[in-house]
Amino acid sequence: DAAQLDEIYAFAVQLGKDAGRMLLEAAEARYNGLSGANGDDAHVEKMNSVDLVTQTDEDVEAYIKDQISHRYPSHKFIGEETYSKGASKDYLIDDEPTWCVDPLDGTVNYIHLFPMFCVSIGFIVNSKPTIGVIYAPFLKQLFSSCTGKGAWLNESQRLPLMRNPIPPMPPNAPKGCVFACEWGKDRRDRPDSNLHRKVESFVNMAAEIGGREGKGGMVHGVRSLGSATLDLAYVAMGSVDIWWEGGCWEWDVAAGIAILQEAGGLVTTANPPPDFETVKIEEARLGSRLYLAIRPAGPSGDESARQGQ
Numbered sequence: 350d351a352a353q354l355d356e357i358y359a360f361a362v363q364l365g366k367d368a369g370r371m372l373l374e375a376a377e378a379r380y381n382g383l384s385g386a387n388g389d390d391a392h393v394e395k396m397n398s399v400d401l402v403t404q405t406d407e408d409v410e411a412y413i414k415d416q417i418s419h420r421y422p423s424h425k426f427i428g429e430e431t432y433s434k435g436a437s438k439d440y441l442i443d444d445e446p447t448w449c450v451d452p453l454d455g456t457v458n459y460i461h462l463f464p465m466f467c468v469s470i471g472f473i474v475n476s477k478p479t480i481g482v483i484y485a486p487f488l489k490q491l492f493s494s495c496t497g498k499g500a501w502l503n504e505s506q507r508l509p510l511m512r513n514p515i516p517p518m519p520p521n522a523p524k525g526c527v528f529a530c531e532w533g534k535d536r537r538d539r540p541d542s543n544l545h546r547k548v549e550s551f552v553n554m555a556a557e558i559g560g561r562e563g564k565g566g567m568v569h570g571v572r573s574l575g576s577a578t579l580d581l582a583y584v585a586m587g588s589v590d591i592w593w594e595g596g597c598w599e600w601d602v603a604a605g606i607a608i609l610q611e612a613g614g615l616v617t618t619a620n621p622p623p624d625f626e627t628v629k630i631e632e633a634r635l636g637s638r639l640y641l642a643i644r645p646a647g648p649s650g651d652e653s654a655r656q657g658q
């Protein structure tokens with residue numbers, strides 16, 4: 350019920366703050382070259398040499414899982430590192446209340462001290478991302494949402510942040526847009542691989558080839574921040590117009606989808622632009638792997654802003 354959801358929301362926000370603080374302390378220890386558990390946080394390879402995990406991923410996930418199981422013992426838990434260790438029997442998303450957590454999204458960024466890393470906590474009810482909390486402690490950005498309660502930055506600024514009311518998407522999008530896409534972890538060098546399709550779509554959108562603009566027109570900018578979760582948060586903010594990635598896992602997107610949808614944006618399964626005009630708007634389900642997110646297009650949900658008051 351609504352009161353219970355409010356309580357879960359408050360718990361999730363506090364959990365995100367605490368976990369984010371752990372990430373920040375660990376990052377500072379790395380940065381300062383301190384010894385000790387986190388100062389000596391060497392990474393280990395999982396599937397391949399770009400799929401990495403650190404002790405911090407593990408510690409933060411264990412902390413979050415522990416807090417949740419104490420407070421809500423009947424809820425299901427899906428976490429990136431728990432899954433990697435083979436706990437896949439609990440993995441399917443069904444109608445049970447489920448927490449879906451990436452303790453450290455942007456692990457490569459964290460390892461290289463590139464500031465775009467965060468904790469991502471999603472709460473799913475009846476297979477729908479319902480609560481989202483994303484905290485990027487280095488950037489001091491806390492994104493949060495609960496269905497029906499708006500999406501927020503640092504609990505005080507309503508999303509989308511920018512240009513209130515936010516202008517419509519350029520009619521010939523992706524031309525004139527900021528487009529974000531990640532490189533992912535599948536780096537197989539095959540013409541039909543994800544990587545090749547991504548590079549091709551970057552080029553199609555960004556390049557002026559032989560004096561002619563790319564098929565869909567030129568995008569203003571192509572960005573790869575290194576965190577699918579933060580990409581979604583920035584689409585919700587209105588700073589990124591379009592984000593696309595093939596190969597995401599549930600924990601990369603659960604919290605971000607909750608926040609983006611609550612901000613009035615759209616997340617769908619579709620191939621990337623330049624097919625933008627023909628994109629089939631089929632609502633993304635968790636488990637799709639392929640996601641295309643589009644920023645809120647019209648006036649924000651804020652009534653007074655809509656009326657220009």
Ligand code: IPD
Nearest residue numbers: 453454455456531533575576577
């Ligand atoms: C990864 C990042 C990356 C995206 C991958 C994710 P991780 O998550 O979000 O940007 O391209 O698909 O798996 O490993 O840093 O938690």
